[in-house]
Amino acid sequence: MSTATLLAIRDLHVSYATGEGPLPAVRGVDLTVERGQIVGVAGESGCGKSTLASTVLRLQPPSATVSGEVLFDGHDVMTMRWGELRAVRWAGASIVFQGALHSLNPVHRIGAQIAEPLLVHDPSLGRRSIDERIEALLDQVGLDPARARSYPHQLSGGQKQRVMIAMALACDPELVVADEPTTALDVMVQAQVLGVLSGLVRERGVGMMMISHDLSVLAELCDRITVMYAGRVVEEGPAGKVFSAPIHPYSGALSAAFPRVGDPAARFSPAGLPGDPPDPRNLSAGCSFAPRCPRAAEICLPAEPVLTTHLDDRMAACVRIGQPDPLREPTEVAG
C-alpha cells in the first residue's frame, strides 16, 4: 500500500456538449478521500454529483470534456492507458450504482454477476474458489448464500442493493464510490443497507465517497462532507458540523429541509428552498446561488465567491460569512 492520498480530485471541470452549447456540469471541484475515510458529497439533483462520481473511473459519457486531475493513488485516471485503467476499475475503485434494480442483468444469476468482476480481473480463478468467494461476500452483506442461484427479479429492492454492495467489494477495492445507494429504497431498508455499507468500509479500512442528496444520512455516516451547488463546492468540513451548524446558506437550507426529532414545528412545515438550481448553460457572473439565497446582497453579484477557510478546518464559498445578519438588505436582487 503506497502512502499517496487515495483519491485526490484537483480543479476538475466537466462539461457536456449539447445542442445549445456546452453545459458545464462540474466547475473546478477539489476533493480528497483518505484511506479509511468516508467522504460525503451532498447537493440537489443536477448539481454535478453523479458526473463527479463517474469521472473517478473515467466513466463519463463520450460527449463530456474533462480538464483537471483525478489522482487515484497518485496516478491520473484521466491520462491512464487502457490497461492501467482496467486494473483500476473495480480492483482499485468500485462503484455502488444508483439504481441496483437496473444495474443487474436480468438474464444472469446473482452468483454469476458477482463472479463477473473476479473473472474479468483474474480469468484463471477456479470454480471452487469463486464459489467460496461469492458465498463469503453474500454472507458479509447479510444475504443467504443460496441466493447466488437466484435471478435478479426474484430479489427485493433491498436485496438487490446488497448484491450490488457485495459486487462492489468482490475485488477488495481500496475505494468504494457509492452513488446514491439508497435512493430507491424505503427508510427501513435504507438504514440496513447503510449499516452494511459503512460497517464493511470501517472493517476493511477502505476509502469511500458517498453521494447523496440526504444531508442527514451523510452526517450520520461520513467523516467529512462536501456540499455542491451548480457544479461547484460551496462548503466543505467535518460531517457533524456541516449538518448541525452550516456556514454557507445553501448548506443551511439543505440541512433545514430535514425535520428534526423533537421539533414538532419542523415536522409539519419542513423548511424548503424555493426555486430550482440554475441552468448551467447560462450562469450569472456572480454567486450562482444568489437568486435563491435568503442572505443575498449587492456584494454577491459582481464575482463568483472563492472557497475560503473558516473556523480552522472548514471551507465555504460565500462572501457574506462573518457579516452580521441584521444588516441584511431586502432581497430585491432575487429577480
Place this chain on the structure above:
Amino acid sequence: MTAEVTAPRLSPRQLARRRRVASWKRGWTRFRAHRSGMVGLAVLVVFIAIALAAPLLADSSGLDVTQADGPILHAPTAGYPLGTDENGRSVLTLLIWGSRISLLVGLMATLISMVIGTLIGLVSGFFPGWVGRIFFRLTEWFLVIPYLPLAIALATVLGRSLVNIIIVIGVTSWPGTALLIRSQTLSIRERAYVERAEAIGAGRWHQMGRHVLPNVMPMIFANTTLTVAGAILAETTLSFLGLGDPTRTSWGTMLDSAFEVGAITTGCWWYIVPPGVCVVLVVLAFTLIGNALEEVLNPRLRGR
C-alpha cells in the same frame, strides 16, 4: 411452520429446475393458444417426418434416370399417384426426396445467415465511432443491392453444388437480421448493467457477449424461423433458374425441369403443382411459427 411441514424443502438447484420447467410450460401453453402457430407447427412436423423417413417411403433407386421404367410424363395412375416426369420417374418419389434437400438448404443457409447477421448487428450496434459505422454501412450496402442478381452472380462464380448454394443464400440473406439485432443492441447498450460491466473493467467483447447477446437471443430465435422461410424460397428460386445442384433433386430443381420440358403448355399439372404447393406450405408453416414465437417471446405483443 405448517407450510414447512406440508411442502418438502427443495434445494436451490431443484427449485431452479422446477422454475425453468414451469417457464417452458408457460411458453408452450401460450404457443398452443396461438391457432395459426399450431397449424404451422403441425404442417412442419409432417414435412420433417417425411424428409426423415424418405428411405422408408420411397426407394432411392426411383431417383435414378437409368433405372426409371415408367411412362413418360404420364398423368397420375394407381402405380404413380402423382404421375411421372420426362424420364419416367415417379413425381411422388422426387417430391419426397426433394423435401430433404429443400429443408437442409433452408436450415443450413439460415444458420450461416443468422451467425453473420447477429455478429455484424452486434458489432455495428455496440461499437461507437467508425467501427460501428463501417459495419452499419456494410449492412445498408448489402440491403440495397438487388438480392437476386447478387445471388445469381455468386452462384455462377462459385459453381453449382449443394454446399455452394447454401453459402450463396447464407451470405446474401443476413442484412435484415443484422438491422434487427443492431436496433435491439442500441437499446440494450444503454442499460445500466452494461455501464456496470464497463465499470468493473470489462472489455467491449465481454460486455457484448455476456450482457448484450443473451438479451437479444429471443429476438434471434423468432427471426430464425422467418429467415428459414426466406431461405427455402431462395433455394427454390435459384434452382428454378438452373443454379441448383444438378445431381440432387429439390423442389426447386423439379420446378426447373418441369418448366424446361414445357409442363405448363402441355398441361402436365401433376409435375408442377405438387412441388409448388410443398414450397408454399413449408414457407407458410415457418412464417406462422415465427409470428407465433415472436408473440410468445415478446410480452408487449401479447393480448392484442
